[in-house]
Amino acid sequence: MIHSNPGPLHRWGLPCLISVLLILAGCSDSSSSRSPAMADDDAAGTTAVGGAATKGPLADAAVSVFQLDPGADDLKGPQLATGSTNSQATISANLPDNANGLLLVEVRAIDGTIDLTTGDSPVLTRFQSVIDADEWRGGQPVYATPLTHMAVQIAARNVGSNIVSALARGQTAVRNAFGFQLLDDDLDLFTTAPLLRSDSTDPDVRRVILSNRKAVEAVAAVMAELAENAEGSPRTIEQMFDLITLDLSSGMINGLDKDGNPVDNGYGDIATTLAAIDTEQLIIPGTTRRVSEVRQIVNEERAAVGVDEGNVADLEEAEDTPAQEPKSDSGLTSLEGEDVTITVSADPMEGGTVTGGGVQGADSRVTVSAVANDGFAFVQWSSEQVDGSSHASYTFTAREDTTLVASFEPQAFTLLLEADPQVAGMPAGGGQRDFQEAVPLMPATTEGFAFSGWFNGDALLSEEEDFIFTMPAEDTTLTARYAIANADVGEEGSGNIIVNNDGQQGGGTVTYTAVPAEGFRFVDWRDSEGNLVSEDLDYTFTPEEGQNFTANFEAIPLNEAAVWDQFNWDDGSQWQ
Incomplete structure (x- = not known):
């Protein structure tokens, strides 16, 4: 049966509008109207389902049924069934009994497909619609028109997390923009017939059918008008239809797609162009008749689609409502x-x-x-x-x-590590480090040196050798400072000690060099018990635990200092 009241998808909030109609239900009670695919009603594991396709009604078209997959760009999941339309535009297919959930139904024109309104090949060649598997098996017809196709395509571009919501919004956008003030706000386009059926006797149902069909033909006529007058490269009616659908995916017809990208529709101001169109006077593509004559067209096609004219009366003029211009500014922006x-x-x-x-x-x-x-x-x-x-x-x-x-x-920043003195050996842990990264630092273990601390400039950060440094939001230089290990100067201020070990870290020998301060001369090296170990400025030894050496210096007497200065001694102990 064909219903004008909200169908099962409407209960989920899925209204839809399309100019070409797919009716998946029997067009007549006559067995001669069945396509070959419907003859196998008793096929194991399947249920015969039927319908019709209309922009005018499409005869001898191909039908495909897919599981609707919200995760697919085109919403097409696995293909579940195929079918066709017969000479009366009746569609038939065998739906697997295990099919469930929402189904995507697609009708495509092929070689030999005829638009029964024009008697010629259709100007729009593909239409999609959506129906629940259980409702379809239960006898609920589904209709595919240019308006339902628009709604499905808009939903596909705006799925988000909820396909039911996306389909509802797609229908709302199409009804608002291309309903031509003919369609009720709660009209379910997926399940509302756009042509008379064998049971179309209720006055309210007939009014809805006529309004729906007029909107279907009007949108095709609008696309033809736009295609004919567009600037730039020539566009077919179907190309213009696809461009306007892309435009409407943004929520309104404003020359932009949903991502804000321009849609090259051939019009600088598409909104102004649409507002100027007198829809009732547009020619239906493929005919010489106007949109205002849709009522007569629907009456005349009854026999062609298998409707008994004796049982279903003509649509009367009183049931007709003039179509208004399409709306360019009332797409999704007014959703409830x-x-x-x-x-x-x-x-x-x-x-x-x-x-x-x-x-x-x-x-x-x-x-x-x-x-x-x-x-x-x-x-x-x-x-x-x-x-x-x-x-x-x-x-x-x-x-x-x-x-x-x-x-x-x-972000990553550079951590530069230095040693003071450099001969003490380079610490580990530097390099490119992420902001707030906890960086473990380790000083060198060079013989002859004792670690003093980690410094950022003159600021002491830690005296611990193993130090965790938190990386700041800037390039940073840290210094590991060292003191001489195992050696002292006998009298403070009398001299200094430097380490000469060629950067050797761990094992081997170490050479300490005594450097007298001004006014002092080197005397000797002694161990921790006061024993003489060397009278040379350079003292080389093998480090052992517990060792400690003292570099002893003495002040140069004033009379000797004067003589040395006169004869230019080089170090206070050797002639030049």
Whole structure:
């Protein structure tokens, strides 16, 4: 049966509008109207389902049935069945009994497909619609028209996390933009007939059928008008139909797709062009008749689609409603006047600040922004409801409550490690380090030196050899400072000790060199018990635990200092 009241998909909020119609239900009770595919009603594991395709009604077209997959770009999951339309535009297919959930039904024109309204090949060649498997098996017909095709395509571009919601919004956008003020707000386009059926006797049902069919033919006529007058490269009616569908995916017809990219439709101001169209006077593509004559066309095609003219009376003039111009500014932006909540957050929280959250009008354009804190870099916006973006400022159409997370990552900075003195050996742990990274530092273990501490400039950070340094948000230089190990100067201020070990770290020998201060001369090296170990400035030894040596110096007497200065002694102990 053909119903004008809301069907099963409408109960989920799925209204849809299409100019070409797919009716998957029998067009007549006559067995002669069945296509060959319907003859096998008793096929094991399947249930025969039927219908019709219309823009005018499409005869001898191919039908494919897919599991609807929200994760696929075209919503097509596995193909479940194939079928065809017969000479009366009746569609038949055998649906597997284990099919469940939402199904995507597609009708395609092939060689030999005829539009029964024009008697010629169809100007629009592909139509999609959606129906629940259980409802279809139970006898609920499904219709595919240019309007339902638009709704499916818009849903495919705006799936988000909920395909049912996306389909509902797609239908709302199409009804609002191309309903021509003919269609009720709650009309389910997927299950509402656009042509008279054998049971179309109820006055209210007949009025809905005529309004739906007039909208179907009007949208095709609008596309033909746009294609004929577009600037630039020639466009077919079908190409213009696809461009306008892409445009409408943004929520309104404004020359932009849902991502804000221009749609090359051949018009600088598509909204003004649409507003100037007198829809009733447009010629239906492939005919010489106007949209205002759709009522007569539907009456005349009854026999062609298998409807008994004796049982189904002509549509009367009183049942007709004039079509208005298409709306260019009332797509998704007016969806039930709802508000949606935009929630934004940063990951990690200290990575940056985010703005743009709050309550917004349904299907309004929303911009969220992210600003990275010092030491962090912005990575991307991610969401289950919208596509997301790698740009810190992201604009999208808010079609439902949406949660977005701005991801940040630590930036890398250079940690340079130095030794003082350098001969003590280079510490370990430097290199490119992430902001806030805990960096373990280790000083060198060069013989003859004792670690004094880690310094940032003159600031002591730690006296511990093993030190965990937290990387700041800037390039940083740290210095490991060392003192001479196992050696002291006998009298403070009398001289100094330097280590000469060629940077040797661990094992081997160490050479200490005594350097007298001005006014002093070197005397000798002695061990911790006062025993003489060397009278040479350079003392080489093998380090052992517990060792300690003292470099002894003495002041040069004033009379000797004068003589040495006169004869230019080089070090206070040797002639030049």
